[in-house]
Amino acid sequence: MTVRDFHAIDGKVPAPDARFDVVVVGAGPAGTAAAIAAAADGASVLLIDENPVPGALIGSDVPYFYGGRMTAAVQQPARMLEQVFASNPALETAFAAGVDVRLGTCAWGLYVNGPALRALPEPMLGIADAEAATMVGFGRLVLRPARAIWCWALPGGTSRG
Numbered sequence: 001m002t003v004r005d006f007h008a009i010d011g012k013v014p015a016p017d018a019r020f021d022v023v024v025v026g027a028g029p030a031g032t033a034a035a036i037a038a039a040a041d042g043a044s045v046l047l048i049d050e051n052p053v054p055g056a057l058i059g060s061d062v063p064y065f066y067g068g069r070m071t072a073a074v075q076q077p078a079r080m081l082e083q084v085f086a087s088n089p090a091l092e093t094a095f096a097a098g099v100d101v102r103l104g105t106c107a108w109g110l111y112v113n114g115p116a117l118r119a120l121p122e123p124m125l126g127i128a129d130a131e132a133a134t135m136v137g138f139g140r141l142v143l144r145p146a147r148a149i150w151c152w153a154l155p156g157g158t159s160r161g
């Protein structure tokens with residue numbers, strides 16, 4: 001007979017919606033290069049970037065792709081996407097390498113097991129786009145915001161900062 005603690009959360013946290021060997025947050029030149037390199041090594045890779053942000057949000061968070069020169073084009077999502085690709089042509093190489101590229105997607109939460117939480121099925125990253133918020137599982141996470149780089153790996157793996 002197995003005794004179960006109905007108040008415990010062990011085994012009650014759902015699995016992530018998707019899983020990737022490597023998740024790269026930040027699709028600038030360095031993040032895109034990291035995603036392409038991981039895909040070349042045979043890893044399943046997700047590359048996300050918050051840009052292009054919706055036109056209504058541009059006034060509160062001007063993407064660095066536009067500098068200070070916003071025009072009426074920011075109200076046209078297709079034109080904004082063209083600007084993102086024009087600023088980083090390596091995104092096309094990432095698509096060709098099999099990287100799952102999701103633009104207009106932000107990371108909103110990172111969850112890993114530790115002293116305060118040991119019930120997760122695996123490390124998970126919360127992401128959201130215009131349609132949904134989901135959780136993705138990962139083996140390695142590369143955070144590549146505009147000015148810094150961090151890498152996190154599972155225990156037993158390697159990590160560099």
